[in-house]
Amino acid sequence: MKNQEVAAVFSVMADMLAIQGENYHRIMAYRRAAENIATLGRPLEQAWQAGELESIPGIGKTLAAKIDELMRTGRLGVYEKLQSQVPAGVVDMLEIPDVGPKRAALFWNELGITSVGALEQAAREGSLRALPGMGARSEEKVLAGIEALKRRTGRTRLGVAWPLAHAMLEALGEVPGVVRAAPAGSLRRVRETVGDLDLLVAVEDAEPAGPEAARRVMARFRELPQVAEVLLSGTTKTSIRTHEGLQVDLRVLGSARWGTALQYFTGSQAHNIRLRGLALDQGLSLSEYGLKREDGTEILCASEEEVYAALGLPLIPPELREDRGEIEAALEGHLPELIEMEDLKGDLQFHTTWSDGHQSLLDMAQAARARGLKYALVTDHSHSLGVAQGLAVEDLRRQRAEIEEVNRRMGNTFRLLAGIEVEVLADGSLDFPDHVLAELDLVVAAVHTGLRQDREQVTARMLAAIRNPHVDIIAHPTGRLIGEREGADLDMELVFHAAADTGTVLEVNAHPSRLDLRDAHVRRAIELGVKLAISSDAHDVDGFAVLPMGVATARRGWAIAGDVVNAWSMEDLLGWFVQ
DNA sequence: GCCGTTTTCGGCCCGACTGTTTTCAGTCG
Numbered sequence: 001m002k003n004q005e006v007a008a009v010f011s012v013m014a015d016m017l018a019i020q021g022e023n024y025h026r027i028m029a030y031r032r033a034a035e036n037i038a039t040l041g042r043p044l045e046q047a048w049q050a051g052e053l054e055s056i057p058g059i060g061k062t063l064a065a066k067i068d069e070l071m072r073t074g075r076l077g078v079y080e081k082l083q084s085q086v087p088a089g090v091v092d093m094l095e096i097p098d099v100g101p102k103r104a105a106l107f108w109n110e111l112g113i114t115s116v117g118a119l120e121q122a123a124r125e126g127s128l129r130a131l132p133g134m135g136a137r138s139e140e141k142v143l144a145g146i147e148a149l150k151r152r153t154g155r156t157r158l159g160v161a162w163p164l165a166h167a168m169l170e171a172l173g174e175v176p177g178v179v180r181a182a183p184a185g186s187l188r189r190v191r192e193t194v195g196d197l198d199l200l201v202a203v204e205d206a207e208p209a210g211p212e213a214a215r216r217v218m219a220r221f222r223e224l225p226q227v228a229e230v231l232l233s234g235t236t237k238t239s240i241r242t243h244e245g246l247q248v249d250l251r252v253l254g255s256a257r258w259g260t261a262l263q264y265f266t267g268s269q270a271h272n273i274r275l276r277g278l279a280l281d282q283g284l285s286l287s288e289y290g291l292k293r294e295d296g297t298e299i300l301c302a303s304e305e306e307v308y309a310a311l312g313l314p315l316i317p318p319e320l321r322e323d324r325g326e327i328e329a330a331l332e333g334h335l336p337e338l339i340e341m342e343d344l345k346g347d348l349q350f351h352t353t354w355s356d357g358h359q360s361l362l363d364m365a366q367a368a369r370a371r372g373l374k375y376a377l378v379t380d381h382s383h384s385l386g387v388a389q390g391l392a393v394e395d396l397r398r399q400r401a402e403i404e405e406v407n408r409r410m411g412n413t414f415r416l417l418a419g420i421e422v423e424v425l426a427d428g429s430l431d432f433p434d435h436v437l438a439e440l441d442l443v444v445a446a447v448h449t450g451l452r453q454d455r456e457q458v459t460a461r462m463l464a465a466i467r468n469p470h471v472d473i474i475a476h477p478t479g480r481l482i483g484e485r486e487g488a489d490l491d492m493e494l495v496f497h498a499a500a501d502t503g504t505v506l507e508v509n510a511h512p513s514r515l516d517l518r519d520a521h522v523r524r525a526i527e528l529g530v531k532l533a534i535s536s537d538a539h540d541v542d543g544f545a546v547l548p549m550g551v552a553t554a555r556r557g558w559a560i561a562g563d564v565v566n567a568w569s570m571e572d573l574l575g576w577f578v579q
Numbered sequence: 580g581c582c583g584t585t586t587t588c589g590g591c592c593c594g595a596c597t598g599t600t601t602t603c604a605g606t607c608g
Binding site for chain 1: 592
């Protein structure tokens with residue numbers, strides 16, 4: 001069984017136990033296990049075979065035994081028993097905003113409702129308002145929630161969420177009395193998709209100017225053009241839904257509490273729970289408003305550094321805050337010195353008008369240099385990728401002459417390297433003969449077609465490309481498009497081992513629709529000794545702007561500059577591939 | 580159900596907002 005399948009079983013079990021009114025902490029144990037399995041980065045089956053299940057955080061004897069049963073039989077007795085007790089439609093109701101386990105159980109037990117459709121009908125008939133704790137307003141909210149559920153499009157990609165958040169923050173930043181405005185939540189942790197947006201605004205601390213400014217911020221927020229519906233609005237918190245159906249939560253606090261607030265609203269929830277536990281161990285209670293001692297006195301933190309320092313920890317970068325070992329590493333003083341955008345010295349994939357790019361070699365080279373890069377590898381498509389007007393062998397040689405001309409014009413401030421994004425064909429062979437590839441500085445190989453091949457076939461094809469002595473880098477290894485298309489069904493463990501053996505570099509494609517390798521794969525690849533390239537895949541001069549998202553994805557995978565070949569000097573980079 | 584240089588039992592983060600309530604439960608993050 002795959003990680004996602006096991007995680008889904010535990011997640012649904014958590015929902016069912018919640019509906020049955022089970023102990024809250026037992027439910028949380030199932031949720032934590034599901035989360036950790038889903039983001040493990042290596043096959044759970046492998047950990048199972050190695051007898052290492054209990055080394056996974058949140059997996060103890062009981063859950064390890066359940067995983068064992070799932071792996072051996074594909075079934076889980078206690079899960080099937082729960083399924084016979086709690087109808088699937090009742091679990092589905094938890095997807096509705098403002099319907100949690102208590103209300104789902106209420107609707108089911110009191111009115112015999114076992115589906116979202118039946119719930120909608122009951123709400124329309126006015127039968128929910130008579131239930132204990134319910135009323136006409138609550139009934140309306142259930143209906144509105146069902147409507148929102150029907151419109152919902154799932155998680156929003158980073159490339160969409162990021163500009164939206166910054167547009168809203170810019171407007172809020174103009175309100176008089178605002179001191180700071182920043183994104184928090186999964187956007188600040190730079191997850192590849194976000195479920196909602198969390199925005200944080202600090203106003204001046206003075207009375208009554210601060211509270212007045214806070215009211216102005218809330219009013220301005222409710223009236224932003226992106227807002228379709230105000231879900232709730234109080235003095236510190238307002239939630240809205242955009243026309244696209246994305247929920248945006250805004251919190252406003254005094255700037256003296258900025259550190260605890262930013263820390264808290266950045267999350268993740270699992271990270272925060274651990275942090276609050278650490279605080280309690282030291283006789284402190286941590287909230288978004290500050291640290292409280294047992295005698296009730298407060299410690300205010302204006303910066304996140306102060307929050308972590310108060311708990312005896314160094315600042316943990318937002319990208320690591322997922323409770324995947326970062327707190328232990330911080331306690332032991334072993335936090336990695338994560339790669340930073342400033343470390344990048346070059347780019348190892350971009351396109352020009354020679355194939356499907358929109359600008360010339362010279363324009364692209366100048367744009368890359370303007371972003372502080374020292375070198376870039378030209379990687380137009382090879383000819384079999386007809387949709388991208390791929391290059392034929394003779395085009396490649398003419399392009400080489402132009403590359404050399406651009407290099408002469410740019411002098412010693414910048415260097416273009418001659419490369420190609422060569423197609424890996426259906427049988428694992430490459431689109432160009434070896435002697436052509438041998439003429440290039442570096443060769444990037446990519447699979448664009450036949451991604452649906454079965455696991456064995458597509459993995460064999462990828463391994464053939466990795467083992468080809470002319471191939472230096474594998475572009476966007478899985479080929480996934482976030483929210484649109486699953487990647488190829490590759491055996492990533494085999495891919496990583498092969499890449500480590502041959503020294504073949506795997507790309508972290510920085511485009512927000514790809515981010516491929518993804519964060520969990522980055523971490524596993526590094527563990528196995530694989531080197532990475534963070535590449536823009538730019539098709540125009542603005543395309544280099546995505547590089548920070550690639551860097552952030554690498555950081556989420558605990559990458560340091562030494563793991564990333566384009567954080568090295570050009571000499572070191574080229575030297576790596578001659579070995 | 581997990582977890583432990585204060586514990587193998589007894590803890591397990593903390594607060595805002597809403598609606599239905601005369602003091603709080605449910606949901607959410």
